[in-house]
Amino acid sequence: MEYKTLTLDEGIPLWKRIQMLHPEEPEWESLSEEVLVRLIEEFEDELSCATSAILNLGAKNPERCEQLANWLLAHPEADQWLKAAAADALENLR
Numbered sequence: 001m002e003y004k005t006l007t008l009d010e011g012i013p014l015w016k017r018i019q020m021l022h023p024e025e026p027e028w029e030s031l032s033e034e035v036l037v038r039l040i041e042e043f044e045d046e047l048s049c050a051t052s053a054i055l056n057l058g059a060k061n062p063e064r065c066e067q068l069a070n071w072l073l074a075h076p077e078a079d080q081w082l083k084a085a086a087a088d089a090l091e092n093l094r
């Protein structure tokens with residue numbers, strides 16, 4: 001059986017490519033703050049990516065991480081796992 005590697009058009013924003021290729025994971029530490037923020041803000045498209053993004057954002061911008069974690073905790077569409085990750089992110093900031 002022959003396997004093909006999926007490649008996506010470079011015209012697609014990186015945050016969207018990460019969502020599309022999930023469950024393949026990027027090197028989270030190497031992603032820019034902007035990409036992590038977009039993955040969180042667009043969580044409804046891929047909750048697992050947002051979960052990883054919120055846990056990694058604290059190292060890059062603790063203030064923005066706190067804002068987005070609180071936003072996720074209050075958001076009705078965030079599931080229990082994403083809310084748990086948001087709570088963990090807040091705890092990691094302390």
